[in-house]
Amino acid sequence: MKISVIHGICVRNDAISNAIADNIGWLQEAGHEVVLFTYACEHAVPHRLVRDATDIMIDTHFQASDAVIFHFGIFYPLFDLILLVPERVRRLVVFHNITPKQFVGAEHHATIDKSFAQMGNMMFADHVACDSASNLAVLRAARVTTSASVLPLAVHGQVQPCAAKPGHADGVLRLVFIGRLVRSKGVADLLDAVARCLQADSGARIALDLVANLGFSDPALVEQVRSAADAWPRLYGERVSLRLHGDAPDAVKQRLLLDGDVFVLPTYHEGFCVPIVEALSAGCRVVCYDNSNTPAIAGGLARLVPTGDVALLAQAIGAELALAGSPAWRQDGFAHFADQAWRYAHTFAPARARHRLTALVADLVNGVLEP
Incomplete structure (x- = not known):
């Protein structure tokens, strides 16, 4: 036809x-x-x-x-x-x-x-x-x-569960964000929450990677991310990095998710949210706000935070970073979670x-x- x-x-x-x-x-x-x-x-x-x-x-x-x-x-x-x-x-x-x-x-x-x-x-x-x-x-x-x-x-996820994360070996805990840099995606909340984590734990080593379609992003928020990328190393030294991947190809996005420990998306509204499923498929823990379709799409596998509460968002990220860095997680917990998350993501x-x-x-x- x-x-x-x-x-x-x-x-x-x-x-x-x-x-x-x-x-x-x-x-x-x-x-x-x-x-x-x-x-x-x-x-x-x-x-x-x-x-x-x-x-x-x-x-x-x-x-x-x-x-x-x-x-x-x-x-x-x-x-x-x-x-x-x-x-x-x-x-x-x-x-x-x-x-x-x-x-x-x-x-x-x-x-x-x-x-x-x-x-x-x-x-x-x-x-x-x-x-x-x-x-x-x-x-x-x-x-x-x-x-x-x-x-x-x-959702075009991974063909098999993730076996391990780089952070398990080098101690750097990797956070990933995917989405337009606009108010509704909570980018400002994310930067604020990660800064609070760095201030609360002087030993934390964090790498934050943001993948964004710059053509559909707010220029003011793009500048805010770039300013933070310049300022954070001066404030927190070598224990932090922030990288913005504008209009990155799918291969780069998938590599970042496979390397990432925690996917953070403090979004204020979602009709579906493909990135959450992509992150779960790649074995990432997920932290997101509890609104619209995020509770449903996460399938009980995300840490949900009351929408707009940056203090609780920072606490949730901190808790996930502590989990990702724990010996029990690296020995048995991660493998179990990665398999469970991949099986759920595969339903899409x-x-x-x-x-x-x-x-x-x-x-x-x-x-x-x-x-």
Whole structure:
């Protein structure tokens, strides 16, 4: 069958874009002819760059499509095209949630308001696939009554459990953060908490690595991280390092997770949160705030901290660092945890997500799904 996929962008180091690339690849492997329509594309998928909805409407592939898949996580004009899809064509929306405006700067409030208003377009879909139960709850809270289900994202984790961490041998405890440097990800809280750990324990040796998509980051927070990277060695000496890996390739991110002892993400809102699962797959302990989808996605394997409490965040990081440095952890505890965490993360393996998506699209086109 012919399938059109529509989203504003499909770029690297972006969770929604990665999901789009996965979806297109799986549908192609299932024998379908798929084309992405977007403003910008950095992934190696069949795509056509467009200026507006008119470019899509006159396209022969779109006109002949059996299904159109829209991905939605923030306002973009092309999503209004769902109102004009021919009645015979099945319409699927993949909903990735919207960051509430209290967690973004005032300059983004108008866009967030437009995003929540545009959620109403989902009433014109035949089905909505939500990344998580949290997203489904948001959908229903917005009074969108369209048929919907939960379709978890794929997580490309490790092929086997992590065997050991470098810190077990050199005594340097490695912290990792992955995410945009924006207010909602709690970057300022992270820097504050790690500084408190260094002040509380004069013997602690810490390496903090941050992986971030700089193109989608707040310049002020990027500068704050870089300033801390310059200041911390002067304040705490050689026992600390802070490195910012802007727009790092996946290989660098995976290496940092495999080396990392603790993954810290003091995020204020998540619709799914792929990095938490990636971290667990790599044998990292996880510390995160207890909101939105983080308790569910962590699967009982994370240390949850009351959202916004930096003092407790510092205590949690300190406790995890003490655990990671203990002889009992290095002898037996780590191996048990790494195996348990990897098995949990493997439930989000791409093969499972692929089966769920292709089956959903087939059922949608064949009229199997109930309204």
